Amino acid sequence: MPDYALIKEELAGIDVEDHPALVKQKSRDFYWYSPILKEQLDHVTADLVVSPKSEEEVIRTLKVAFAHGVPVTPRGGGTGNYGQAMPLSGGIVLNLINMNRVREIHPGRVICEPGIIIAELDRQTKAHSGQEVRFHPSTAQTASIGGFIAGGSGGVGSITWGGLRDLGNILRLRVVTMEAEPRVLDLSTWDLQKVSHAYGTNGIITEVEMPLAPAYDWVDVIVGYDDFMDAVRFADALTHKNGILLKEVAPIAAPIPFDYFTRHKPWLKEGQSVVVLMVAPHSMAPFLAYTEQMKGDIRFRSDTVESMKGIPHAYELGWNHTTLRALKLDSNITYLQVQYPGPDHVAKVEKMTRMFADEVIGHLEFIKFDGRIQCSGLPLVRYTTKERLEEIIRLHEENGCPIFNPHRYTLEEGGMKQTDQVQLAFKKETDPKGLLNPGKMIAWDNPDFDFKSGRNYLFPGLQALGQD
Amino acid sequence: MPDYALIKEELAGIDVEDHPALVKQKSRDFYWYSPILKEQLDHVTADLVVSPKSEEEVIRTLKVAFAHGVPVTPRGGGTGNYGQAMPLSGGIVLNLINMNRVREIHPGRVICEPGIIIAELDRQTKAHSGQEVRFHPSTAQTASIGGFIAGGSGGVGSITWGGLRDLGNILRLRVVTMEAEPRVLDLSTWDLQKVSHAYGTNGIITEVEMPLAPAYDWVDVIVGYDDFMDAVRFADALTHKNGILLKEVAPIAAPIPFDYFTRHKPWLKEGQSVVVLMVAPHSMAPFLAYTEQMKGDIRFRSDTVESMKGIPHAYELGWNHTTLRALKLDSNITYLQVQYPGPDHVAKVEKMTRMFADEVIGHLEFIKFDGRIQCSGLPLVRYTTKERLEEIIRLHEENGCPIFNPHRYTLEEGGMKQTDQVQLAFKKETDPKGLLNPGKMIAWDNPDFDFKSGRNYLFPGLQALGQD
Numbered sequence: 001m002p003d004y005a006l007i008k009e010e011l012a013g014i015d016v017e018d019h020p021a022l023v024k025q026k027s028r029d030f031y032w033y034s035p036i037l038k039e040q041l042d043h044v045t046a047d048l049v050v051s052p053k054s055e056e057e058v059i060r061t062l063k064v065a066f067a068h069g070v071p072v073t074p075r076g077g078g079t080g081n082y083g084q085a086m087p088l089s090g091g092i093v094l095n096l097i098n099m100n101r102v103r104e105i106h107p108g109r110v111i112c113e114p115g116i117i118i119a120e121l122d123r124q125t126k127a128h129s130g131q132e133v134r135f136h137p138s139t140a141q142t143a144s145i146g147g148f149i150a151g152g153s154g155g156v157g158s159i160t161w162g163g164l165r166d167l168g169n170i171l172r173l174r175v176v177t178m179e180a181e182p183r184v185l186d187l188s189t190w191d192l193q194k195v196s197h198a199y200g201t202n203g204i205i206t207e208v209e210m211p212l213a214p215a216y217d218w219v220d221v222i223v224g225y226d227d228f229m230d231a232v233r234f235a236d237a238l239t240h241k242n243g244i245l246l247k248e249v250a251p252i253a254a255p256i257p258f259d260y261f262t263r264h265k266p267w268l269k270e271g272q273s274v275v276v277l278m279v280a281p282h283s284m285a286p287f288l289a290y291t292e293q294m295k296g297d298i299r300f301r302s303d304t305v306e307s308m309k310g311i312p313h314a315y316e317l318g319w320n321h322t323t324l325r326a327l328k329l330d331s332n333i334t335y336l337q338v339q340y341p342g343p344d345h346v347a348k349v350e351k352m353t354r355m356f357a358d359e360v361i362g363h364l365e366f367i368k369f370d371g372r373i374q375c376s377g378l379p380l381v382r383y384t385t386k387e388r389l390e391e392i393i394r395l396h397e398e399n400g401c402p403i404f405n406p407h408r409y410t411l412e413e414g415g416m417k418q419t420d421q422v423q424l425a426f427k428k429e430t431d432p433k434g435l436l437n438p439g440k441m442i443a444w445d446n447p448d449f450d451f452k453s454g455r456n457y458l459f460p461g462l463q464a465l466g467q468d
Numbered sequence: 469m470p471d472y473a474l475i476k477e478e479l480a481g482i483d484v485e486d487h488p489a490l491v492k493q494k495s496r497d498f499y500w501y502s503p504i505l506k507e508q509l510d511h512v513t514a515d516l517v518v519s520p521k522s523e524e525e526v527i528r529t530l531k532v533a534f535a536h537g538v539p540v541t542p543r544g545g546g547t548g549n550y551g552q553a554m555p556l557s558g559g560i561v562l563n564l565i566n567m568n569r570v571r572e573i574h575p576g577r578v579i580c581e582p583g584i585i586i587a588e589l590d591r592q593t594k595a596h597s598g599q600e601v602r603f604h605p606s607t608a609q610t611a612s613i614g615g616f617i618a619g620g621s622g623g624v625g626s627i628t629w630g631g632l633r634d635l636g637n638i639l640r641l642r643v644v645t646m647e648a649e650p651r652v653l654d655l656s657t658w659d660l661q662k663v664s665h666a667y668g669t670n671g672i673i674t675e676v677e678m679p680l681a682p683a684y685d686w687v688d689v690i691v692g693y694d695d696f697m698d699a700v701r702f703a704d705a706l707t708h709k710n711g712i713l714l715k716e717v718a719p720i721a722a723p724i725p726f727d728y729f730t731r732h733k734p735w736l737k738e739g740q741s742v743v744v745l746m747v748a749p750h751s752m753a754p755f756l757a758y759t760e761q762m763k764g765d766i767r768f769r770s771d772t773v774e775s776m777k778g779i780p781h782a783y784e785l786g787w788n789h790t791t792l793r794a795l796k797l798d799s800n801i802t803y804l805q806v807q808y809p810g811p812d813h814v815a816k817v818e819k820m821t822r823m824f825a826d827e828v829i830g831h832l833e834f835i836k837f838d839g840r841i842q843c844s845g846l847p848l849v850r851y852t853t854k855e856r857l858e859e860i861i862r863l864h865e866e867n868g869c870p871i872f873n874p875h876r877y878t879l880e881e882g883g884m885k886q887t888d889q890v891q892l893a894f895k896k897e898t899d900p901k902g903l904l905n906p907g908k909m910i911a912w913d914n915p916d917f918d919f920k921s922g923r924n925y926l927f928p929g930l931q932a933l934g935q936d
Contacts, residue, residue, distance in 0.1 A: 107598060108684055108713075108750035129598060130575060131682075162710025168754035169711035189757035211711070211750050214599075214682040216575055240839025242630025243637035243679070245576075282576035282679050286636035289657035343811075371708025373839055 002068045002091075004047055010064045015051040015098065023049050026093050030081035033323060035334055035383055036407040037083055044086045044463055046073065046093040053098045055176065055184070055206040062182045062204065065092055065435060072178065073437045074200035076115060076147025079139040081320055083409040084151035084199045088439035089461040094204060096146055105129060108212050109171055114146020114205045121145055125212055132215035134161040134169060138319035146205045149173065149196050156248045156278065156315040157213065158367040159239060164196055171211055175203030177430035185430075194426035199411060201437045201444070202427035216280045218247050220302035220314030222264065223291055224272040228253040228362050229350055231273045232375075234294045236346050238275075239366045239373045244287050245280035250318040252276060253353070253362035256380060260325040263311050267300040273362075274299065276317045319378065322363050326380050334383040336360075337404040338396055342374035348401055349375065355399075358382070360392060410457055412442045417451045419443040470536045470559075472515055478532045483519040483566065491517050494561050498549035501791060503802055503851055504875040505551055512554045512931055514541065514561040521566045523644065523652070523674040530650045530672065533560055533903060540646065541905045542668035544583060544615025547607040549788055551877040552619035552667045556907035557929040562672060564614055573597060576680050577639055582614020582673045589613055593680055600683035602629040602637060606787035614673045617641065617664050624716045624746065624783040625681065626835040627707055632664055639679055643671030645898035653898075662894040667879060669905045669912070670895035684748045686715050688770035688782035690732065691759055692740040696721040696830050697818055699741045700843075702762045704814050706743075707834045707841045712755050713748035718786040720744060721821070721830035724848060728793040731779050735768040741830075742767065744785045787846065790831045794848050802851040804828070805872040806864055810842035816869055817843065823867075826850070828860060845869075878925055880910045885919045887911040 008016055017023060027045040031037040047070075052058045065072045071091030078085050087093055099113040102121065105128045112121060118140040122132040135157025137143050143152075149170060154163030161169060172188045175195055185203070187195060195203050225231040231251040239249055257274045258265065268274070275296070279287045284303065291298060302308055317325070323335040340348040353362055359382050364375040381392060393403045408414045411423070424443045427434070434444055439459035442449045449457055476484055485491060495513040499505040515538075520526045533540045539559030546553050555561050567581035570589065573596045580589060586608040590600040603625025605611050611620075617638060622631030629637060640656045643663055653671070655663060663671050693699040699719040707717055725742045726733065736742070743764070747755045752771065759766060770776055785793070794801040808816040821830055829848040834841060849860060861871045876882045879891070892911045895904070902912055907927035910917045917925055 106750070108682070108748055166711035167709055167758060168713070168751050171750065171753065189754055211713075214576070241635055242836050242839060243634035245636070245679075280576055282574070282639065283636050285639065286657055290635060368710050371710060371841055 002047075002070045007048065007064055007068055007070065011050060011061060014057045014061060015053070017049040017051070018047070020045070023047065023093070026075060026078070026095055027087055029078045029083060029085050030320070030324075031083040031086060031409070033081040033320070033327065033335065034407040036386065037409060040462070041083045041086055041088075041409065044083070044088055045090065046087040047090050049093045049095050051095040051098050055174075058094070058176050058204055058206055059182045059184070061092070061094060062176055062178050063180070066178055066180055066182075066433065069433060069435065071435050071438050072204075074150065074204050076144030076150070077117060077139065077142045079137065079143040079147065080151040082406055082414050084440070085147065086409070087437075088409070088459055088463065090463055091435075096204075097144060099206065103207070105131070109209060110212055111207065111209045112145065114149075114208055115144050117141065118143055118145050118148060122215065126215040130215050131212035133157075133210055134213045135163075138315050138321040140315070145208055145210065149208060150198060150200045150205060153197060154367060155319050158365070159246055159249050159373070160368060161213070162368045165193075169211060170196055170208070172209035173205050174207035175205050175430075177203055178436050179430070179432065193422055197411075197415075198423050199437050199440045201411070201431070201441045202423060203430050203436070216282075218278040219281055219284055220300070221277040221279055221287070221298065222257070222267065222300035222314070223275045223277065224269055224297035224299045225274070226272060228273040228353060231275050232346055232349055232362075232364060234291070234296055235275050235364070235366055236373070236375070237294065238287075238290060241290060243283075244290065245283045247278035247280070248276065248315050248318055249366040250276040250322070251362065251364045252317070252322060256322065256326060256361055256363065260329055261317055262325075264300060264317070269297070269299065272297070272299075276314050278314050319365060323378060323380060332383050334381050334389070335378055335406060336381055336393065336396070337406050338377040338379060339402045339404070340375050340377060341400065341402075342369070342372055345374040348399065349377070351399060352396060352401060355395065356392065408456070409440065410442050410459070411440055412451060413457060419447075470515075470538045475516065475532055475536055475538065479518060479529060482525045482529060483521070485517040485519070486515070488513070491515065491561070494543060494546065494563055495555055497546045497551060497553050498788070498792075499551040499554060499877070501549040501788070501795065501803065502875040504854065505877060508930070509551050509554055509556075509877065512551070512556055513558065514555040515558050517561045517563050519563040519566050523642075526562070526644050526672055526674055527650045527652070529560070529562060530644060530646050531648070534646055534648055534650075534901065537901065537903065539903050539906050540672075542618065542672050544612030544618070545585060545607065545610045547605065547611040547615065548619040550874055550882050552908070553615065554877070555905075556877070556927055556931065558931055559903075564672075565612060567674065571675070573599070577677060578680055579675065579677045580613065582617075582676055583612045585609065586611055586613050586616060590683065594683040598683050599680035601625075601678055602681045603631075606783050606789040608783070613676055613678065617676060618666065618668045618673060621665060622835060623787050626833070627714055627717050627841070628836065629681070630836045633661075637679065638664055638676070640677035641673050642675035643673050643898075645671055646904050647898070647900065661890055665879075665883075666891050667905050667908045669879070669899070669909045670891060671898050671904070684750075686746040687749055687752055688768065689745040689747055689755070689766065690725070690735065690768035690782070691743045691745065692737055692765035692767045693742070694740060696741040696821060699743050700814055700817055700830075700832060702759075702764055703743050703832070703834055704841070704843070705762065706755075706758060709758060711751075712758065713751045715746035715748070716744065716783050716786055717834040718744040718790070719830065719832045720785070720790060724790065724794060724829055724831065728797055729785055730793075732768060732785070737765070737767065740765070740767075744782050746782050787833060791846060791848060800851055802849050802857070803846055803874060804849055804861065804864070805874050806845040806847060807870045807872070808843050808845060809868065809870075810837070810840055813842040816867065817845070819867060820864060820869060823863065824860065876924065877908065878910050878927070879908055880919060881925060887915075
């Protein structure tokens with residue numbers, strides 16, 4: 001057991017919290033979305049929460065942690081839902097939320113600290129020069145930009161810009177290494193893949209430079225269709241209209257909207273599927289003309305509603321918020337993350353929709369993928385057993401719809417199901433003791449793990465507490 | 469012969485010009501790009517040039533012209549190259565270049581008069597709020613926004629936004645009809661197709677509302693490749709990178725760049741084909757990283773050159789300017805306008821490139837078409853005979869590459885080769901005497917014309933002068 005009294009002493013001057021209840025609070029994210037992760041990670045907690053206010057304090061913290069061999073798990077807003085920010089082996093949670101300054105805003109880019117909440121970052125860049133980040137998760141009101149980069153992939157705006165993995169969607173990351181003498185590295189272009197979407201396993205992000213897009217007063221719109229596939233076809237056709245600027249296009253099948261979108265219920269029609277949209281104000285007239293042609297039923301418009309008070313943003317109906325709203329009202333619901341590779345993405349959606357009927361309820365997000373429009377999905381699943389969930393995954397994959405499994409806490413199992421050699425090599429260089437967010441990179445702990453075995457990885461270092 | 473003395477009297481207070489040399493100057497455009505149009509239209513001239521300063525003056529002019537049965541051909545900057553603004557039957561050229569006020573600028577849109585030069589419009593919207601029109605022709609420095617809408621289709625920026633035909637890329641047009649009592653109509657969404665790209669045959673545009681995109685200090689870049697197809701493949705791959713923001717992507721085959729881009733010659737390499745690009749400044753680092761990976765040879769960058777004095781904008785190497793630069797130095801050159809429908813557009817380009825070798829020299833413009841990236845082309849042609857030109861056109865079309873013939877002065881023959889019923893119906897309603905830009909809409913003059921006959925249309929009302 002590390003000497004936390006001594007560690008606290010060595011961290012004098014830096015904000016440190018060790019009250020067990022508060023530490024536990026900062027040791028969790030939305031892992032409980034998944035019944036499987038809920039069971040595996042429910043007991044996980046750190047020993048200390050350290051909240052640096054500057055890069056210098058980050059460096060001091062890592063130096064102390066390295067000397068004592070204490071794990072460090074970075075955390076932003078804690079809005080991940082695969083346990084990204086959960087300290088599987090205890091140790092220090094490095095809470096970066098106080099590093100929240102915007103440093104510079106230029107046409108097309110912003111430089112800021114990692115802990116700033118994305119909605120606040122957008123507020124500042126919009127006020128400064130009518131700009132905002134290219135895309136954000138549905139948790140923009142609570143997620144930090146650094147956490148999004150380390151643990152996210154895309155979101156609202158991905159219909160135009162693709163995802164964080166795409167060259168140019170992150171411009172620069174400044175990271176501190178986990179060594180006896182921590183180094184500060186500036187990474188750009190190809191080097192960014194070393195640390196983006198690595199859950200903070202190979203460096204602590206202390207500054208980010210992100211491209212900006214123009215900010216508009218996006219209009220929230222909900223369009224109803226009696227048939228889910230009509231909603232999907234409308235979304236697909238609409239997103240191919242070059243001149244209509246959209247930020248969010250999410251077809252969501254009945255009964256999700258009427259049953260779970262409680263604040264929007266007065267506008268919704270029972271039994272209808274919907275497309276949730278964000279439309280640029282200057283694209284509203286052409287959007288409405290096209291929607292009318294496509295026989296869409298405009299149920300809700302934020303630009304004509306009497307008051308938006310108490311009504312969530314449209315993007316808080318999409319992405320992981322769709323799942324969240326369902327879970328709040330029905331604990332038997334869980335979800336998957338599906339890709340429907342184009343150009344026949346609509347046909348794939350139709351096949352899956354028919355195969356599972358009401359057991360898997362459609363929720364798509366239209367995105368740009370390698371310059372082409374296609375859709376990914378976060379369908380809701382009426383959960384029965386682990387075995388059935390695995391079978392549903394298998395049936396998707398057998399039909400050409402790869403699953404990114406949200407019921408796994410490792411980078412590989414939730415992602416590409418193979419070792420990321422770039423990230424592994426970078427971790428060897430920057431975290432030789434393997435202290436950063438342990439248990440998240442299988443390749444580090446178990447280089448021989450066979451991703452094709454069908455076995456799930458269980459991190460041996462996962463806190464034993466409550467496990468048996 | 470109309471009584472022009474009386475007409476001038478009735479137009480008292482409006483700027484009118486009848487000096488033959490000056491009238492002839494304002495009766496021409498870049499029709500001479502085409503050896504065929506050069507021959508057909510060289511003698512065309514108006515009787516009067518009327519230059520209104522307001523919508524009220526437009527209305528007065530049309531009223532007078534209608535009463536006297538005088539044709540009216542609207543004109544902006546005169547930068548068309550199919551005789552769009554040439555008064556085939558004489559009469560009045562309605563020069564709209566003095567109606568050049570910007571009325572309102574909002575986030576995402578601008579309201580202005582039709583005669584403003586596009587570069588000046590961009591200058592004002594950029595100074596106001598960092599915005600610019602979504603796309604413009606290569607003649608932005610001399611073309612008016614109204615002329616672009618009436619006679620153009622797309623251009624620099626079409627890689628992101630598609631073309632003028634796409635719903636949402638024009639927001640509103642205000643037009644004055646050619647009747648005894650001219651009416652003023654505001655057209656939006658579907659109604660826009662009645663007047664956009666109609667060469668002013670069915671109404672005079674007096675106000676436009678256009679969507680805006682963010683303005684950046686675009687970086688001009690020229691990338692060299694020894695093989696034209698490598699340049700094409702690079703351009704195709706690059707335009708599919710979601711995170712790299714581009715405004716212009718034009719692969720241009722050797723020997724065009726070295727032989728004809730005289731101001732850029734010091735940076736170019738003989739025998740190399742190039743890709744001419746405009747890159748957002750904040751996308752330069754990822755762009756350069758990707759270009760290096762694709763083994764592109766960066767020949768020119770406007771952000772590192774000592775001075776841009778005397779060096780044209782990159783976009784003044786592309787679109788119709790490519791042809792212009794060649795024509796300046798080699799009068800045996802002409803050109804075509806080709807579509808290479810995707811997804812196999814690169815294969816189509818390769819086939820055509822091999823088929824014609826040095827007789828047809830590749831010039832492509834990457835654009836967005838129905839939400840997908842593909843390319844159109846404005847290849848240079850070493851002109852021998854009309855018959856060979858027709859054969860080259862036929863061979864393209866037989867290989868799935870439709871030609872938009874730039875050697876025709878009618879809407880239909882240069883365009884879809886069929887009657888546009890919407891525009892025809894609107895002309896019947898708004899120009900019952902057929903006085904607006906006569907001879908440009910075959911369907912009006914000869915409803916029975918057979919577009920499949922292979923015959924070219926010759927407008928009977930074309931001024932006889934110099935024809936025989």
